[in-house]
Amino acid sequence: MAIDINKVLKTFGITDVNQGVSTGNDWFDTDGAITSSSSPIDGKEIAKVKNATMEDYEMVMKKAQEAFIEWRQVPAPERGEIVRLIGLELRKYKEELGALVTYEMGKIFQEGLGEVQEMIDICDFAVGQSRLINGVSLQSERREHRLFEQYQPLGIVGIITSFNFPVAVWAWNSALAAIAGDVVIWKPSSKTPLTALATQKIIGKILKENNVPEGVFNLIVAKSSVMGDNFLEDRRIPLFSVTGSTVVGQRVGGIVGKRLGKTILELGGNNAVIITPNADIKMAIASTVFGTVGTAGQRCTSTRRIIIHESVYDQVKDSMVNAYKSVAAKVGNPLDENFLVGPLIDVHSVNNFKNSVSKVQEEGGKILFGGEVMEGEGFESGNYVMPCIAEAENHYEIVQEETFAPIVYLIKYSGEVENAIEINNNVPQGLSSCIFTLNVREAEKFVSAMGSDCGIANVNVGTSGAEIGGAFGGEKDTGGGRESGSDSWKIYMRRQTSTSNYGAELPLAQGIKFDF
Amino acid sequence: MIGKNITIEDLVDDYPFSVTFLQKKGIKCIACGEPIWGTLEEACLEKNFTQEDIQQFVDELNTLNKKQN
Numbered sequence: 001m002a003i004d005i006n007k008v009l010k011t012f013g014i015t016d017v018n019q020g021v022s023t024g025n026d027w028f029d030t031d032g033a034i035t036s037s038s039s040p041i042d043g044k045e046i047a048k049v050k051n052a053t054m055e056d057y058e059m060v061m062k063k064a065q066e067a068f069i070e071w072r073q074v075p076a077p078e079r080g081e082i083v084r085l086i087g088l089e090l091r092k093y094k095e096e097l098g099a100l101v102t103y104e105m106g107k108i109f110q111e112g113l114g115e116v117q118e119m120i121d122i123c124d125f126a127v128g129q130s131r132l133i134n135g136v137s138l139q140s141e142r143r144e145h146r147l148f149e150q151y152q153p154l155g156i157v158g159i160i161t162s163f164n165f166p167v168a169v170w171a172w173n174s175a176l177a178a179i180a181g182d183v184v185i186w187k188p189s190s191k192t193p194l195t196a197l198a199t200q201k202i203i204g205k206i207l208k209e210n211n212v213p214e215g216v217f218n219l220i221v222a223k224s225s226v227m228g229d230n231f232l233e234d235r236r237i238p239l240f241s242v243t244g245s246t247v248v249g250q251r252v253g254g255i256v257g258k259r260l261g262k263t264i265l266e267l268g269g270n271n272a273v274i275i276t277p278n279a280d281i282k283m284a285i286a287s288t289v290f291g292t293v294g295t296a297g298q299r300c301t302s303t304r305r306i307i308i309h310e311s312v313y314d315q316v317k318d319s320m321v322n323a324y325k326s327v328a329a330k331v332g333n334p335l336d337e338n339f340l341v342g343p344l345i346d347v348h349s350v351n352n353f354k355n356s357v358s359k360v361q362e363e364g365g366k367i368l369f370g371g372e373v374m375e376g377e378g379f380e381s382g383n384y385v386m387p388c389i390a391e392a393e394n395h396y397e398i399v400q401e402e403t404f405a406p407i408v409y410l411i412k413y414s415g416e417v418e419n420a421i422e423i424n425n426n427v428p429q430g431l432s433s434c435i436f437t438l439n440v441r442e443a444e445k446f447v448s449a450m451g452s453d454c455g456i457a458n459v460n461v462g463t464s465g466a467e468i469g470g471a472f473g474g475e476k477d478t479g480g481g482r483e484s485g486s487d488s489w490k491i492y493m494r495r496q497t498s499t500s501n502y503g504a505e506l507p508l509a510q511g512i513k514f515d516f
Numbered sequence: 517m518i519g520k521n522i523t524i525e526d527l528v529d530d531y532p533f534s535v536t537f538l539q540k541k542g543i544k545c546i547a548c549g550e551p552i553w554g555t556l557e558e559a560c561l562e563k564n565f566t567q568e569d570i571q572q573f574v575d576e577l578n579t580l581n582k583k584q585n
Binding site (some may be wrong): 035102160163189190191223224225228229244245246247248251252268298344345346347348349351352355398402404 | 523526528529532535536539544546547548549550551552553554577583
């Protein structure tokens with residue numbers, strides 16, 4: 001497919017300068033800073049966005065509060081119907097939105113399409129869930145009493161997304177929030193505002209056609225000086241879902257926690273693949289290369305470490321280097337489907353990559369492949385790097401950190417699988433992990449209580465590329481939040497326990513006598 | 517003019533040379549590809565720099581900015 005970006009921008013009504021505040025179908029002219037969005041592919045400015053002021057923020061907040069009063073009374077299956085229609089509309093614009101994701105963020109077009117598919121998938125999931133919001137009925141200790149739990153709408157959900165999944169993460173959160181009866185305020189990454197604008201325009205039509213109140217799906221493009229700590233401190237927002245770095249998550253957790261608000265924190269990972277002597281090495285390599293270089297190493301779940309048994313270490317090392325030699329010819333413009341690895345988001349990320357390549361060597365590591373910044377025709381933006389493989393040890397300071405770029409560390413282990421699991425767990429983060437083995441004992445140990453301490457622990461499946469059906473998130477410095485599938489919907493709701501007395505007596509719990 | 521209350525986001529956007537300058541001081545402005553939250557002062561205090569250190573950084577950044585222009 002030949003992608004005409006100007007046509008894509010026109011499809012979404014994106015002009016040179018765009019409004020950045022919307023309450024659903026309505027858009028507002030604002031007087032905040034005018035910021036620009038550039039493509040990491042060629043460094044060219046795509047378009048400008050008018051940011052919000054404090055007054056705009058207050059206006060949206062008021063609209064969201066009003067909308068919640070109305071939206072929470074709409075039956076959940078009716079709310080699900082709106083989400084179903086949003087999913088259908090996303091299907092219509094899958095290619096265009098996928099292309100814009102690619103152009104603004106830099107992931108390859110196939111992954112851009114995959115991102116929009118995730119939006120569609122979570123809409124489908126949420127539609128089903130809208131008829132499954134349930135609670136339990138329990139046995140009361142008192143006669144003629146009924147004890148039950150139910151889930152009620154929570155209120156306004158603040159959603160702060162990152163550049164690497166500029167629209168899918170919004171969908172994960174807002175589809176579930178919407179069927180839960182909540183309303184959302186979305187603050188997108190300052191690096192990818194245009195995909196947010198496009199998404200809002202796609203759903204705006206559905207909201208208007210179906211008389212969804214303005215204020216259910218809100219978007220605010222704003223600088224952190226306008227929507228920063230004050231956003232997090234705002235007691236009108238009971239729940240924040242934040243995707244970003246551990247350092248940002250610590251700030252969010254501190255501020256929202258201080259007012260006893262709820263958070264879903266989706267933070268950094270330091271994800272490892274364990275390859276045991278019993279692995280299908282060919283499968284392990286194929287899977288791991290996608291994990292290390294996919295999205296140019298800019299996924300939260302990108303593979304950062306490969307923990308390899310000493311008996312197969314050289315074989316894996318050679319296979320990885322050979323695979324990277326093939327990948328080397330496929331670094332380039334992500335809109336061109338001949339390429340598999342696009343650019344990093346900006347020059348700062350390139351510098352971080354370069355620093356990590358230097359630092360691992362300073363600490364005693366050895367570069368086996370790549371590590372250079374690409375130059376020449378097609379790489380003029382300065383954002384393209386050659387994916388790097390380095391031999392390292394787990395205790396290195398740089399290995400303990402997450403570098404948001406395509407650098408992977410090979411780490412050798414000896415003895416039993418427990419030793420590999422110990423290395424896997426011996427980092428501050430705990431998002432994703434996996435083991436490649438055909439040995440059931442090794443596999444079961446890895447997913448047992450004594451196994452991986454990560455939120456995601458796979459067997460013969462790599463660290464990245466999760467399905468929406470499972471709950472997504474991690475432990476330790478990854479923040480502990482869960483979003484997307486399984487029972488993640490519960491955090492978007494207020495849990496309520498009720499006791500109902502349908503008798504003529506008034507017995508107290510625990511048999512307490514209180515006669516007067 | 518750069519002051520200690522400037523947000524890291526604005527520093528990264530408007531004075532991109534600051535990222536390398538501060539990185540050399542052990543202050544990371546970018547994490548997971550995004551600017552960290554908060555002000556220059558907060559980022560410095562997080563790394564246990566004193567108010568005198570912060571003022572010195574501000575002065576040096578403004579000098580660098582003049583050279584850039």
